[in-house]
Amino acid sequence: MWTNTPITKALDLLYPVIQGPFGGGVSSTQLVAAVSNAGGLGSFGANALSPAQITEVVTDIRAKTSRPFAINLWVMTEAExxxxxxxxxxxxxxxxxxxxxxxxxxxxxxxxxAQDYAAQIEALLEAKPPVASFVFGIPSKDVLQACRKRGIFTIGTATTVEEAEALEEAGLDAVVATGLEAGGHRPSFLRSAEDSLTGTLALVPQVADRVKIPVIAAGAIADGRGVVAALALGAQAVQIGTAFLGCAESGAPSVHREMLFxxxxxxxxxxxxxxxxxxxxxxxxxxxxxxxxxxxxxxxxxxxxxxxxxxxxxxxxxxxxxxxxxxxxxAGLLKERTAQALMDKLVRETSAALNAISR
Ligand SMILES: Cc1cc2nc3c(=O)[nH]c(=O)nc-3n(C[C@H](O)[C@H](O)[C@H](O)COP(=O)(O)O)c2cc1C
Structure with a gap:
């Protein structure tokens, strides 16, 4: 069954579908909880939050769902x-x-x-979300060790094969391979973002060939056809951003959400x-x-x-x-306007597309 992958097993999910985190204040605890309650993994982008706000957000998500969820931070290793x-x-x-x-x-x-990254990390470790995901670099050894000690599953993000290898080498539990089609920032950290522009179709299988940790595909996946393609390319889950951003529960301003359609x-x-x-x-x-x-x-x-x-x-x-x-x-593929409707459609269409292929 396509719903059974190393990622769904490790994170106790019903479906290998991750709602991508949104930084800059457009995540919402409603969306995270709706996706997690529907059997996927909701993620909250906390890059713009103070440590106290991170604590509040995690408490709020826990009040809305007993299912696993992720908190996402932007790695900052250099002084401002x-x-x-x-x-x-x-x-x-x-x-x-x-x-x-x-x-x-x-x-x-x-x-x-920007927020103080070290203080954000302290708040994250204290709040102990089931999953911590990171962009723009590799969290330090100490941070990864502290996550492991607390049972926090860690996900890094790569825009090139080399970045995926570096994340695996550092000990991250899984890696998002994000193609140039993806919405949001290009979180490249080994080369400039302009020099790290590989599409999802090319990046995912090359990453899957080179790392042993589970690979999560991101970039222009918005329906069941995309999920099937990602799984066929060697991914064990998908991370979907834009299609979830368009849902009523997202924290995007209504003018932004409407524009997506x-x-x-x-x-x-x-x-x-x-x-x-x-x-x-x-x-x-x-x-x-x-x-x-x-x-x-x-x-x-x-x-x-x-x-x-x-x-x-x-x-x-x-x-x-x-x-x-x-x-x-x-974005041109967007139709659904709520997280539950989008999750239902992804599950229905993925099963149907797999059946159609096997016929
Ligand atoms: C508004 C917006 C904000 C985002 N912010 C973050 C972020 O803070 N951290 C992160 O890991 N990914 C971020 N992303 C990337 C998404 O989590 C996801 O990987 C990406 O949107 C997948 O590609 P898609 O938009 O084609 O589905 C953001 C994406 C969008 C659209």
Whole structure:
């Protein structure tokens, strides 16, 4: 049976379907619980959360489901880059017309631009979720050992075969192989994201051939045909982002969720404009405007902080022009609007597609 894989066994799932985590505040405990209660693995992207918020989120998920779930963090091994007065003035100048348009005061530089990763890790270990997943690198030996000691199953994320091998070597329990079609950031960490653009169809079987840990396929999987293809390529589970982001339970602003079902969602691009890191999102005015500064953008998390205050106001004002409308190349396949309907459809279609092939 396709529902029986090393991943479903290890994580006690009914189906080898993982709802991909969404960072930047668009995860919701409702979606995580709905997917986990339906027999998949719900994931919460906690990269933007303070340690106290991570504790609250895990408590909230536990109140909504007794099934396994994952908490996801962005690995940060280096100190935050500094922001010189000259860069602040220059980048602030690019943003000034947008702040005016949205009726915002230009923000003052904060003490830190992103959350304290070490403190997030402490909160995660303390909260002991059944699964911890990571992007943008390899968690340290100490962190992985602490996870093992607490019975936390660990998942790393690779955009190349070499990254998958490095994650296995470090002792991660499973690896997501994420193709260039996927929505969200390209979480590359050995080479630049621009040099790590392999499609799902090519990446998954090569990773499956080179590592022994279970492989989870991600990137443009949105229906049963995609699940069957991923399993045929050697994956033991799929991780689906965009199709779950479109569900009513997701934390995406309604203007973003609605856009996923529109023809514009077929026009996605990879850009560093929003966060300073390469992300796949639906083309919009902010992305187009920023191309003229492409060679000069400050790195993550500085660019992310500049655009973050714009995004907050844009959500309140329902303006899609300034949102990071993250979406994968499979957006055109979206139909279902709730997590239960999507899970039901994936299970039904996967069984039907396998039957059709064997006939
Ligand atoms: C809005 C959005 C935010 C995302 N944030 C994260 C994140 O914080 N951590 C992570 O591991 N993956 C993140 N992803 C990637 C998804 O978890 C998933 O791997 C990816 O969306 C799968 O490709 P698909 O969108 O084609 O289904 C994000 C994806 C989207 C669409």
């Amino acid at each position: 880059p500094g922001l010189s007065a000259a860069t602040f003035e220059k980048v602030g100048g690019w943003f000034a017309p947008y702040y005016r348009e949205l009726g915002l005061e230009a923000p003052k530089p904060p003490a830190r631009f 529109q023809p514009e969602a077929r026009d996605t691009q990879l850009t560093r404009a929003f966060s300073g890191r390469l992300v796949r999102a639906i083309r919009n005015r902010f992305m187009d405007d920023m191309t003229k500064h492409a060679a000069d953008l400050p790195p993550y998390p500085i660019q992310n902080w500049f655009s973050g205050s714009l995004r907050k106001a844009a959500i309140e004002q329902g303006k899609a022009d300034f949102l990071s409308l993250q979406a994968g190349q499979g």
